Amino acid sequence: MPLERTVKALVLVGGFGTRLRPITYALPKQLIPLAGKPMLYHVLDQLPADIEEVVFASGYKADVLERYLTQHPLRWPTRTVPEATPLGTGGGMRNAGAGLSDPFLVLNSDVIAEIDVPGLIRLHAHRGGVGALSLSEVEDTRPYGVAALGADDRIERFVEKPTPEAAPSHWINAGLSIWRKSVLERIPEGRAVSWETEIVPGLLSEGVFGFRCPGFWEDAGTPERLLHSQRLLFDAGRGGPAKLPDGSRGRGPVAFAPSVRAEGAEFGGYVHLDADVRLGAGSFVEDSILMEGVQVGPNAHVRHAILGPHVRVASDAAVDGEVLASNLDSRAP
Numbered sequence: 001m002p003l004e005r006t007v008k009a010l011v012l013v014g015g016f017g018t019r020l021r022p023i024t025y026a027l028p029k030q031l032i033p034l035a036g037k038p039m040l041y042h043v044l045d046q047l048p049a050d051i052e053e054v055v056f057a058s059g060y061k062a063d064v065l066e067r068y069l070t071q072h073p074l075r076w077p078t079r080t081v082p083e084a085t086p087l088g089t090g091g092g093m094r095n096a097g098a099g100l101s102d103p104f105l106v107l108n109s110d111v112i113a114e115i116d117v118p119g120l121i122r123l124h125a126h127r128g129g130v131g132a133l134s135l136s137e138v139e140d141t142r143p144y145g146v147a148a149l150g151a152d153d154r155i156e157r158f159v160e161k162p163t164p165e166a167a168p169s170h171w172i173n174a175g176l177s178i179w180r181k182s183v184l185e186r187i188p189e190g191r192a193v194s195w196e197t198e199i200v201p202g203l204l205s206e207g208v209f210g211f212r213c214p215g216f217w218e219d220a221g222t223p224e225r226l227l228h229s230q231r232l233l234f235d236a237g238r239g240g241p242a243k244l245p246d247g248s249r250g251r252g253p254v255a256f257a258p259s260v261r262a263e264g265a266e267f268g269g270y271v272h273l274d275a276d277v278r279l280g281a282g283s284f285v286e287d288s289i290l291m292e293g294v295q296v297g298p299n300a301h302v303r304h305a306i307l308g309p310h311v312r313v314a315s316d317a318a319v320d321g322e323v324l325a326s327n328l329d330s331r332a333p
Helices: 039-044 062-071 088-095 117-127 181-186 195-206 223-235
Strands: 008-013 053-058 078-082 104-108 111-113 131-137 145-149 155-160 171-179 208-212 217-219 254-256 271-273 284-286 288-290 301-303 318-320
Touching: 008 039, 008 088, 039 104, 039 111, 039 223, 053 062, 053 088, 062 078, 088 195, 104 117, 111 171, 111 223, 117 131, 117 171, 117 208, 155 195, 155 208, 181 195, 195 208, 217 223, 223 288, 271 284, 284 288, 288 301
Parallel strands: 008 053, 008 104, 053 078, 131 208, 254 271, 271 288, 284 301, 301 318
Antiparallel strands: 104 171, 111 217, 131 171, 145 155, 145 171
């Protein structure tokens, strides 16, 4: 269904990805591939086709991101607005706010989820106020911003990272929201600003509503959650064709580039293989991400791992639960 109004999307891509080091020393976390394509492109899959423009509020490795977007263009017009120094979520929004629509969408770039974006836009149009937050229900609320919901799902309080006993609900900020453009004027210029703690609480009296999302949700900011995100995507049918590389065997699913060579290799479930990956005969891979040019020797085993570009795993070696970059290659048995 076409959108009823012109809407632009602002995507926050300024984080350092510290929990995914050493891979993120060279690559922004949003470009780590999973289930067939970079994390960022899975995030953007949620957007309707008739979004007018996607604006990237970028920081860390902004040049790498912009080059990738140029080489792998999206279906919407795009532009990047880098920040000279880290500005936080709120500061990044203010820095990239010129030319946004009213209202505009905001997306966190490391959340893998099923969110009905047209439904969120319709909710905001119907309820009014200054904004609406998509909400996902989780058991452990400690790492997240939590909403206390009143009548008609109006958000009465928003508590950032509460202890379990202090959490007002199990409905957390799902990382996709819609706002009137006037909220940008509330954000101080020229310094780092936390949108969630410094700005959102002051907007609640003007009407901020929760949009409950029953689909899957994961914050892909750690190795464990990144691999869980990949499993969710595969299970939802968003991980590419359900087949194995020629000459290999096993269970799958496996997402792989045409240049992958894996004759004689075996797979468990949930694997991404980037371009020019080479797997030796008798090797075994499951629940892992192997980036461009990775080589796994004969009879080696790779499980629950994220291997950066050109990592080499020696014959008969075992890699389990590790994040490795190319300067940590040639893993011996």
